[in-house]
Amino acid sequence: MPVPRAAEAMFDKSEIIVGLEIGTAKACVVVGETDADGALQIIGVGTEPTRGAVRKGEIVNADLAEEAIRAALAAAEESADVELRSVYLSATGSHIxxxxxxxxxxxxxxxxxxxxxxxxxxxxxxxxxxxxxxxxxxxxxxxxxxxxxxxxxxxxxxxxxxxxxxxxxxSGQITRLQNSVCAVKGLGLEVEALAFAGRAAACAALSPEQCELGALLIDLGAGTTDYVVYHNRSLRHSRVIAVGGEHVSNDISVGLKLSNARAEKLKLEHGAALPDPAAHGRTVNFTSDVGLDNRTVSISHLHQVMHARLKELLLLIRDDLARAGLLAHLRAGVVLTGGGARVPELERLATQVFQMSVQTARAKVGSGPSSILDEPECSTALGLVKLGAQQRAAQRQSHTGVFDWLADRLTGA
Ligand SMILES: Nc1ncnc2c1ncn2[C@@H]1O[C@H](COP(=O)(O)OP(=O)(O)OP(=O)(O)O)[C@@H](O)[C@H]1O
Ligand SMILES: [Mg+2]
Known part of the structure; x- marks a missing residue:
């Protein structure tokens, strides 16, 4: 039987750091390892759909959530060949x-x-x-x-x-934060610290230069859109809008009269955030959809529905930042992440809305396989690993950090 690397770590001064996001679409576990010099390497990942256990970023069915977390952890343990005992956990929801x-x-x-x-x-x-x-x-x-x-x-x-x-x-509602902490502890794992998901995603996706110049990070997930603004290397603004990719799929389902599953599939295969002139006249046929007649769907109509919802969402963010006087401080522009960042033409739509440069994130988290670093869905869990590595480095230098990670009471740390 192979010796778990967590046991070896006690002797060679390498450390295992684990990030866990319990998202509306999936539980995502990312495993990192720091060497004796503190260099961080990403060594494994595990994901599992949360299948109705999470709504708008918050657990609504604890049993289903635990099942998904357990499966994601098992996949991550296998991929990294380590035994996982504690996690850095993210939190989101409209209460934050x-x-x-x-x-x-x-x-x-x-x-x-x-x-x-x-x-x-x-x-x-x-x-x-x-x-x-x-x-x-x-x-x-x-x-x-x-x-x-x-x-x-x-x-x-x-x-x-x-x-x-x-x-x-x-800040957030303590009882609502407690739900995900309890789900993780119920699996016998320790929660080392809790972090706002938007902050974690930004930690993975924004470079120090972008944080200095001023940047907006938008994490477009399935149930929430988290966004944060950095300027002069500090966090200036953070918000959660309880709208994400599921709402886009729901609009498609209602607007094009399709089941939710068909709407999601159509979005993933033919979706776009801007109407595509080349798609004019193109259609997709659906036969025998559950309880519905055969349907022929226009791709242009699909794009219009997606465009309307995504533009509305981006305008909400833009107007909020305008009210906060932050738009003029975004000299490094906008960075998109989360599964929603995969929507074709979203960068171009965001450029029109914000009138500044927009790019899709690539994680800036040590080294590791691009199959993990390049996945926008993994940004939050990757950022948790990076924050965890930073926290441990600070603890080693006995910066106890009264001014950060104040969730000690919640995590029992
Ligand atoms: N190619 C694509 N086109 C359109 N949408 C996509 C594409 N790929 C993924 N998505 C959407 O991304 C969403 C999942 O993103 P992500 O994994 O970041 O969510 P999550 O972290 O589980 O949710 P949340 O953070 O909101 O709780 C789903 O709504 C999915 O439909
Ligand atoms: Mg997410």
Whole structure:
């Protein structure tokens, strides 16, 4: 019997890091391994359809969800040849939102340098007092200001009378976050930390240069569209719209009078986000669809239906960013990921809507097989592995990270 690599890892200082997304379409497990120098390599993947267990990014049938997660984990264990014991888990759903907060901390004595206690104090003041059962998922520092001077990366050791901090805080309903954590723990696995799926996808899909210049990442999944904006290397905006590829298929089903299964198949085989002039007059025939007569469907009609829904979705995002004053900060443009990024002509539609450059993501996560790195559906789980590697590196340097990964209570870590 081969020795599981997890056991070997105890001796050679390599570490196994696992990302798990329990998505509306599929559970996706990605396995990474860091070597003694911290270099990350992706060594395995496992996916399994969630088949009605998840709606709009949230578990609605725990038994079915556990079945799908178990199968995805088994496939990942086989592909990576390791035994998996703990995961970094993503969370999404319409209850998740991100907001910017500001903290001010007066420093009483002017002849004293800013110290660690001052940093903790100002960070606490930027913490929102959440109500209605909400919990902070991430609190991410954007930048310090010392006596009114912005852009200060490290205020330690400076003399000042006033220390300020800006932070982006992502929060969600604790009970709704707990569902996926419980499903994973029910399988005997430890949850190391919980991350907002949009942040994880961005971690995989955006380069440091794009985060610096300003970029919008859109993760178009089956049940949700998560999007985040990075600028000056910090997270500025995060949102979830509970609309995804399933809604596109549903529109096709209603508009073209097809069963859901036929609508999904038609979308995957002939879909496009912009009407294709070459498709004019082309049709597809369906015979004996469940409970429906034979049907002949126009491809142009299919494209119109998809175009309407996808354009509406992109306009919602554009209008939200316009209200937040962020459109002018997107100098690196828009990056698309998630299974929905596969829709032909979506890049061109998004270019028309946002009036800026748009590209489909390729994961920027260490090294690994392109069959994993190039799959837009894997971005979230890949990003979880990268975030996990970063967190472990920070822990080794004893940055306990009071300002991030505040889901300790949830994960029991
Ligand atoms: N070629 C394609 N054309 C159109 N849609 C596609 C294509 N490939 C995948 N999709 C759609 O992508 C969606 C699945 O994407 P993904 O795997 O990212 O979702 P998920 O992560 O499981 O869901 P969520 O994140 O919303 O909970 C499905 O709705 C599927 O129809
Ligand atoms: Mg997803």
């Amino acid at each position: 939102e991100g907001n910017n907060y500001h903290g001010v901390h007066p420093i009483a004595s002017v002849d004293r340098e800013i110290d660690e206690e001052d940093l903790k104090a100002v960070e606490r003041k930027a913490h929102p007092k959440l109500t209605d059962g909400r919990e902070v998922l991430h609190a991410l520092r954007q930048g310090y200001r010392v006596d009114g001077q912005g852009g200060v990366e490290n205020p330690l050791g400076r003399f000042a009378s006033r220390l300020e901090v800006d932070a982006h805080v992502v």
